[in-house]
Amino acid sequence: MKLYIETSAILYLLADSEPYKKDRTVEMYEKLSTVAAELMISAIYEAEIKKAPPMLAKCLPSIMDKKKIVKTDLRDSHITMAALLAEQEIVPSLSVFEAIHLACALCEKCDIFVTWDFEAIYESETLVRLKKFTAAQSLAPLIVASPEMLLRQGYGGPKSLHELREMRNLAIEESKEKSSKEIILSLGSTFGRN
16 A cells, blocks of 8 residues: 655644644554555655744654655656646645645555645545546546544554545445535545544
8 A cells, every 4th residue: 555645744743732633643653654555755845844943844854764754756747747636626725735745646656645634625525526537537546534534444444544445435436426515425424524
C-alpha cells in the first residue's frame, strides 16, 4: 500500500497547541510502522515550510527520515496533472500547494492521500469530482483520509488499509444513482462520521 503524506500530516507531529491532532498523528505513524506501507511526499513541501518557524523547518527532514517518508522530486507530470485538476475544477477551493500534492499522489499511483486538511475536502464535493476524474483519466481511485480515519481501522473500523479502500469504493459504487451530497453523506456514515 502506498500512502502520500501531505505536509499537514507531518506538521501535526509537532503541534503542541493541538494535542488531539498531534496524538492521532503520532499514533498513525506508530501503526503504519507495523504494516507494509510505502510513505511518500513531494519536494513541494520544502516551499510550504518556508512559512514555518525556522526551528520547525529545520527538524522536518530528520522527522521524515525517522518516519521513513520518501521525498520525490517535483516532475513535469505532477505540474501537468495539477493544472488539469485546476482546469477541470476538481479542486477549486484548494491552494496551489494542495493541488500539487494531490497531483503528485495521483501521478505516483498512491492508494491513500493522508492529510489533516481532510475536513475541507470532505465537506465539499471534491471527493465526488475526484472519483469521476480518476475514472475518466483511467487512474486508480485515491482515498483521501485523515490520520484519525486511518486509526479507526483498529478501533471498530476497517481491519486493514485494503479494507478501507474497499469500503470507500463500495460506498461510491452503491451511491451512483444518488446526488453528490448523498454520496458524501454515505461516505461519512461508512467511516463512522455523522
